[in-house]
Amino acid sequence: MLYAEPEGLLAARLVEAALAAGPAGTLFLARSETRAARLHRAAAALAPDGTAVLLLPGWDCLPYDRVSPTRGIMGRRMAVLAALAAPPEGPRLLIASAEAALQRLPRQAEASLRLERGAPFEPEAIRLALLRLGYGLEEQADEPGEAALHGGVLDLFPAFAPGDPAWRIRHEAGRVESIQRLDILTQRSLEEETEALTIGPASELVLPKGDALIEARPPGLEHALPVWHPELVAPLALLPEARLILDEDCEEALARRRAEIAEAFRTRIALRPPREGEPQLPPPESLYLDEAAWAAALGGRAPEQVLPSQDEPAAPPRFAAQPEPEAAFLAYAEAKLAQGRRLAIAGGIGRGARRLARRAAEELGLEPRLVEDWPALLRTPPGGLALLPAPADLPGFEAEEAVLVPFAAIRPGGGASAQQRSDQGAEALIEASATLAPGDAVIHLDHGLGALRGVEAVDTGEARVDCLRLDYADGSRLVPFDELDRLWRYGATAEGLSLDRLEGGGWEKRRKEAEAEVAKSARQLLALVQAREAARAPVLRPDKARYPRLVARFPFEPTADQAAATGAVLDDLASGRPMERLVCGDVGFGKTEVAIRAIAVAAFAGRQAALLAPTTVLVRQHLETLRRRFEGFGLRIEMLSRLTPPAEAKAVRAGLASGEVQIVVGTQALASKAVRFADLGLLVVDEEQRLGARQKAQLKTLRGREGLHVLTLTATPIPRTLQAALVGLRDLSVIATPPARRQPVRTLRAPLDDALLAQALRREARRGGQSFVVCPRIEDIAPMRARIAGLLPELSLIEAHGDMPAAEMDEAMVRFADGGADVLLSTNIVETGLDVPRANTMLVWRADRFGLSQLHQLRGRVGRGRARGVIYLLTDPATKPAQATIRRLKTLEALDRIGAGFAISARDLDLRGAGELLGEQQAGHMRLVGMELYRHLLDRALARARGEAPPEAWSPAITLGVDAYVPEAHIPEEALQVDIHARLGRALRAGDLAVVEALEDELEDRFGEAPEPLRNLFDLARLSARCRQLGIAKLEVGPEAAAATPSGTVPRREAAAAPPLERRGERLLLRRLGATPADRLANAAALLAALAPGRRRRAA
Incomplete structure (x- = not known):
């Protein structure tokens, strides 16, 4: 007997069924897409190696929609097709939703593209092959099913299977030169290489060679799949001998889906028939299974039914809700183990779970075993404790033979240091606005507002070094390494700004004015801070019961x-x-x-x-x-x-x-x-x-x-x-971490037509949900109301907009939130403060008239329950949007992951709306010197107001005669070179060697082993930080000696020479030969080590 709940136990039973069925396979049909995905994740974690646990997803769009399914979804479907077409090597478990089970597939994933190192590479032929396979050619490849072809480089993100890495293929002289892993976040190639790459399709519709639609594949073409592939196969036929199991309520889900398909087809044909040159939509039975086709696909098999749970599903309690979570878990574990049950902690390879296991071993007298999967757990002796290397938030359950406890139920977050991550998140939000790129407006502490143009290599006669070039009103200036800490970001662009002059005292005057005013503000702020620190409030602690x-x-x-x-x-x-x-x-x-x-x-x-x-x-x-x-x-x-x-x-x-x-x-x-x-x-x-x-x-x-x-x-x-x-x-x-239960809202861009409007609203209403329709202006409300009423008179509709009396508008929104209508037609007043868990669909008319942040806020109104939300960004089919508008809407499409709000709102952390702490005057000071430098000046002024001496603003001058730069052959993008220098400058300003080390590790991870000039650059950064710590103003290393000159802040007695150092005037010398760059770097480090306080005391 299989029961619907708890899901974790059902997944374990499905694994058992698959092992019993062997290569013939087991096919489980879930009642919904989300349930299918959850069961697949759990079953894949519990199944032993050698068991193929596959998920066949359904299309993530409406039947006969104006938009296509995502390439990632289609690629995964084709990957399942390929996996099942191969000879079985062990047990097979295929999980699909009712929606996916009704949709036919091509017979096999025949088409593919193979690239090998040294093989011929003809760019035009490759481009056409990728388009034929359904790949999208974009500026950069950062989503499954995308490719970017630029000069001698092809970037490719395969869509053939989830988790496939992206690749960078370099070609030269008509041959493939290399195939390297691509980091999609940084768009940089990694060290890992492969000899050959087989690229599967990113669409179920692989067009014939020479088809005119290859070059201009219209959105939604996949809905006409049978026109090109008349011999489609039912998913049930992929495993004809498989044991077939239907989820609770699956039959009802199948019936609902058939009704949706029929209605969608009628609506599309009636409201938006194919235009000239577009393929005719084939009848639904050619793409989907009707009842007769379903019966034929069953082939006489009698499906097993999952039964509703008779009692309350047995699952471990949420120990995290108890005052002492670990103690509560140990008491629970002791009771279950005493019953002779095995108990496993999911997430058992994490540090927190291992520590808990050690505590359990001490208190319960049991040594935990590491088990790899569910069958391995059942092979352990009853009454034993085990660690399972599965996700820490796997759904837990209690079975007769074993209990599975997810570590997240004991400690949310899986044992990571959540407080530390949150603290870092706050700083990350601030630092997100401090990155530098060519074209940015920057402040040089000594020269004022300039435009950052890029990196420029300079030959000093002894070595090659990188400098940043700044343009001013009357010329340019090169900023060497030892001045990087004097650069501050002013804004995202220098366009339209009045730059300072290198010759003239305008900047110095403005800076002094700002410093004086900031000092006044600091005293007022300090008074507020001190008042806050001195204030007292009642101590409030959680009631223990x-x-x-x-x-x-x-x-x-x-x-x-x-x-x-x-x-x-x-x-x-x-x-x-x-x-x-x-x-x-x-x-x-x-x-x-x-x-x-x-x-x-x-x-x-x-x-x-x-x-x-x-x-x-x-x-x-x-x-x-x-x-x-x-x-x-x-x-x-x-x-x-x-x-x-x-x-x-x-x-x-x-x-x-x-x-x-x-x-x-x-x-x-x-x-x-x-x-x-x-x-x-x-x-x-x-x-x-x-x-x-x-x-x-x-x-x-x-x-x-x-x-x-x-x-x-x-x-x-x-x-x-x-x-x-x-x-x-x-x-x-x-x-900054999203809820595990929440799925990203699918973001689709399409021209408005009646069929799309009717299908989207009707589908949401039929699945028991609600929809928003948002218009940019109040005058757009009445025409849209008439349009919806004409298409869907059966749907109830409520309006809300700014022309309504406030009480009436509020009442309308409350009624909608209470389920009083199918559709809320409104302006963007719904972008905040409305939580409707049943609302999963939003259509935004004339999305080109909304800002990026507005659209993101609107998107946050849907998908707040268990169902995945979808937002349609609708444009006027009679008006072609401007390129800038298209880019903005594409940005929102691309940033459809959970938590994209920080990526979007980071754009607002500039001078716009910088706001005030004490009043508008301070905002003026911020605009005068830039937000980042203002923060620095304020920190120093606050220190003085507290009676502390802020650290002196000086930079050590270092002369070593070694090449120190970012080689173009290693990191060719100038924007990234600028960013590296900017991050080093910020690290040196903060005196944080850990940041320098972390950046060096990051670059080595992304780009492989650093060449010597880049290693030297980081050695210089370390030396500079050390000089600051020791108060060394100048560090010079030559072929015969290394010399250090203390700054004026270091008393002479503190800079006393100790063997093996010598004093020459103000300088301290270490006599050593430095014939090579490596020798000179080593001598500089040895000199600074000899000057360390502990060393001087030992020498004394």
Whole structure:
């Protein structure tokens, strides 16, 4: 008997079935795509080596859509076809969804392209072959199924199987010269090479040679697949002798899918018949299996049915919700092992799991075994403990013979240091705006605003070195290595800026003005920081009985960053000082859960908590969430907004004043003078950046309360808040890891037509979901409403836009969120603050009229439940968008991964909207010298205001006579060469040798062993950092000696010569021969080692 739940146990039983069936195979049909993917992941982790566990995905587009399935999906389908066509070498388990099972496939993956080192390479023939196989020719290959052909290089990202690496193929004189791995993130070739490469198709539609559509394959052509491949095969026929198992509710899913296919075909033919030159759509039965074809494909087999679980699925508890997770797990493990069951920890090769296993061995007296798979676990003696090298978040289960506990249930994040990653994430957001590239505007500390043009090699007579070339209003200047730390980024482009003059005192005057004003600001900021540090607030700690119960109601495992942010918030609440923390995370990353746990701590401690949100819709949704999570805890939770009836609002205000209302959710109405709190302990502000100036002014009256803890949530890391964190006015937590349950939203770009509109909205409604239709202007609403009503009169529709009375608009959005309509037709007012888990489809009309960040925020409104979301970026078919618009929409398509918001919002971390800490005046100072240099000046001014002496701003001058540069043959891209120098400059400015070492390791990993000039460049960086530590202003090495000159900051007595050093005036000498560059580098290092404080003391 097979039962539907828990999924982990079903996956284990499928592995057992596959092993029993052997090469004949086992075919399991899941009721949905997402369930098929989850079961495949679990089964692949539990199956032994030699067992082929395959996933046949369905197309990720609507039947007869105007867009094609993604190349990655089609490539994976063709990979399954190829794998099943090969002679079996062991057991085979094929998992597919009901959707995938109904769609026919080509008979076999015949077409391919083979490239071998030394074989002929004719660029035009290769280009046509790739197009025929369905590959897209792009500027760079960074997605499966893409290729880029530039000069003597072909970059290729195969789509034939998941996990295939990308490759860079170099060719010269008509022959393949090399085939190297390609890093798709850096677009650099790696050291790994191969002799030959077989490239499978990226489409199920491999066009015949010479077909006119090869050069101009229209989107959606795959829906006419039978025109070119009339002999298609049913997926069931791929394993004709296989044991066939149908998931619970799979028959219903098959029936629904058949109805969708028939309706989609009728809609496409009626509303958008093929135009001249386009192929006729073949009838549905030629591409999909109707009931008769399904029965024929079964071939007389009687499928086995997975049964619904009779009892509550037995799964291990979530130990992470307990006060002592590891202790709770050990108690649980002891009880299960005493029953004679085996117990395995999934994720067992991680450091945290191994440490837990050692603790278990000590406390339970059992030595854990390492087992590779599920059958190996069952071969161990009953009552034993095992470690399974499977994903740490594998779904756990309890079976009679064994128990599987995912390590993530004991420690979220799999045991990695989540707090460390979050801290680094905050810095990464700031540093993301500090990278340099040719064309950037930069500030040289001594010469002012210039334009960075690139890297220029300079021959000094003794050696070749790299310099950065800066253009100024009256000439250019070369910046050598020892001045890199004096460069600061000003902005993303120098276009339109008034550059400084090298000859003249304009910059020096501006810099001194800025330094003087920043010093004033620093004193004011320091007063605020000191006031914050001196302030006291009640110590709030989690209630030991109720807090774990509330946490256990969270239906998901917190991500590593969520856990880190929660830990930081709990530490703040217990610190005795008022919390002022900003939690920054992308749309849907779980910021609200962090707030809920903070509210729980305050409310369970007897203090009142208020949650302020910018819209009444968001307030209503927060209210429902809080009431659901706190049900049964005896807390009164109320709402206060413009939708609250007057009598009810009066009662809420009375309850807040008396203390009867423990938790309140509201808009800025919470900050009105009419609202008094009996004992407000915590204020949570959601999406503060969406509040207007008046709302923020009202908010200050709340924030100013003595001893108040404040937690702010935002999806937009704007510079103002980052600056506040840097100077200590706020603490910052970044949630940068996505929830494991959330899938990326599929982003599609297409011209609008009635068939696409009808299909997308009807499909979402039929699967029980809801849809957004977003228009750029209010005047576009009425025509779109009429269009939808004419096409789909059966769908209910609600409107929301800025011309409606505020209360009416809020009520409309609340009704939609409550499931009151199939479609919400609106302007972009829905881009924030609306959480509708059933909404999985969005159509954005005239997407070219929206900004990139707006479109990303809109995209975040769909796919917030278990189903994958899809957003259509619709353009006017009668208007050709500008190239810049197409690039912008393509960027959003490319950045459709989870967490892309940080990549998109990083573009806003420039001078635009830099904001103020104390007022607009400071924003002016920031614009005067640039954000990065402003931060540096402010840090130094704050140090002086605290009575500390900031480190002297000087750079050691180093003369060694060795080649030190980035060889073009090794790293040809000038932008990357500039970035390397900029990162070295920042590392030296911070005096951080670890960053220098990390950069050197990164470059060696990406580009292989560094040539000598590049190694010398990093040796120079290390020497420069060491000189700073020792106070050496000048380091010179010649053929007979090495000399160091201390800076003026090092007293003479500290620079005393110790054997084997000699003093010559201000210089300290080490007499050694340095005939070669390697000798001179070694002599420089030896001199600095002799000057180290410990060495001087030993010599004395």
